[in-house]
Amino acid sequence: MPGQGVTIGVDLGGTKLVAAVVDGAGRPSPPQRWPARVTHYAEALDAISELVAGLRQMARGRGEDVVAVGVAAAAFLTADRARVRQATNLAGWRDRPFRADLSERLGLPVVIENDADAAVWGEYTHGAGQEERCLVMATVGTGIGGGIVIGGHLITGGSGLAGEFGHLQVVADGLECGCGARGCLELYASGTALVRFARAAAAEPADDAGPLLARAGGELERIDGPLITALAIDGDPLARRALADLGQWVGRGLAQVATVLDPSMVLIGGGLTDAAGDLVVGPARAEFAACASIRAVRPVPPVRHAALGNAAGLVGAATLASVAGKRSKPHESEMVTRW
């Protein structure tokens, strides 16, 4: 006798692999983290299979039946969400039929989604953006990702790469980006940029760099995102300035997105935001309002911290998978929710 249908959500980031069972209300079980770093393709298939096997067994014990698996991947996917085109931090992932390979391994329908797209879907279905007519979300971590939900559809673009807000040009003839363009937002607003900013400040004989340098034991290389965030939460002016600067850039980029899409709500999430909270979201909100266009006519939408924290991606992927689990043709089902 089949149990209650649930799905498994998997978050395959550049540096971590986490999975959980997600119920119909979008509630994840305590996430299981894979103990090693996974980079190679075959390793990932093995690791996800093991995590899923453990979670299926756990679910069975609770009378639940896992009907599908959704994977939120830090990767550029094809428009049909069948293949990974490229994943910067995952070696050898170029042009892999990830959906079919994983589905065959698991014997279950599989849905894959870009991590930021999965996150905005999680927030739309079960988080801070429910029922929003036009929801936009930026995820701020090592880089900046983005996702868009309009009219209940996840917007994925003509070639599957919509919502790459980290690559909006915010500085004309600015820094060169790995993407081939110049002046991209994530060069100025991301975990990487934050660390660069703070190390540069600490290297100068600045009035207020003392605490930062002391916390790093005098070694510039030990200044990282968590250290800056911890110091900022303790009230350190330099660390707060670094986070505020980052937040302002995010707000400026999101104002451009708002001119294009006129969102009813804007969310900011991702690892760095979840750690720093209003130290990033506050300055982002202020700069977003200062840069808003057509302000005589258009109301400025709310700019909020996302609600699901680091579970947003796996909840979103699991929720996308729950649709696939109910249909016989998985490809068809995806077109219902993703464009």
Next chain:
Amino acid sequence: MPGQGVTIGVDLGGTKLVAAVVDGAGRPSPPQRWPARVTHYAEALDAISELVAGLRQMARGRGEDVVAVGVAAAAFLTADRARVRQATNLAGWRDRPFRADLSERLGLPVVIENDADAAVWGEYTHGAGQEERCLVMATVGTGIGGGIVIGGHLITGGSGLAGEFGHLQVVADGLECGCGARGCLELYASGTALVRFARAAAAEPADDAGPLLARAGGELERIDGPLITALAIDGDPLARRALADLGQWVGRGLAQVATVLDPSMVLIGGGLTDAAGDLVVGPARAEFAACASIRAVRPVPPVRHAALGNAAGLVGAATLASVAGKRSKPHESEMVTRW
């Protein structure tokens, strides 16, 4: 006995009012232009009523039955497309229940749409962007408008103002815009900007300003968009440079839109583009490609001149109206095609 169902499309611009009968294949009858300039609200209701009465009679003579009217308006509309919030070139249009007022006057279902949104819908349904998964269009005239169609839906945004590409910020701390922001695209790329550019060049003792000034009879104030375009078509270097500069700005703005939406096709239309053709579209296409982000992974979409010329808006509005004409609840029907 009812005739074949057709709709009337109306283009209510800042300086002109034009209407035509549009058949089920999106073909407009020869457009009827209202002989006077219309600015006041009551004037517009009268003028549209007269144009529509004439066109209904003509349609009846051909055995066609007008079932609804669609208006493409150079105006900011409410999200539900019931009211005009503001129309820069139409005096006293603030917060008017235009859809209901016009429907009552005509005794027909009425659909109203922003002019650039109507234009992209025309191109999507009957023009250069048919079947596109993600279609983006900029209309370049006195200012710059924009429209978006994704998955067969016209994207109108949370408050009804999506696609205002003319207000993308392209210059940090740039010129002040009437919209309240700074450095907006349409300050650098529009008919208004073109004339400013050309007049400034002609005022300088530039090597190649002679023909432009001569054509204007030596008077800077007589340099206008049509004059510049005509001269450029004749091969004048300064006039061509002015149009190319404008095109480059349009391409740069559209590259930002592409980073957000990843369109499968980009169209450029509007009065200025229709007159200047590849003198604007060529430089726009080149700059769009030069500014494209994530270029290692994402294919650069085609950037093309729109196909329907100045009929795009009324064809799009008439096509939106044809859906309303078939349903009993007009508001419901709109939600089918517009988000």
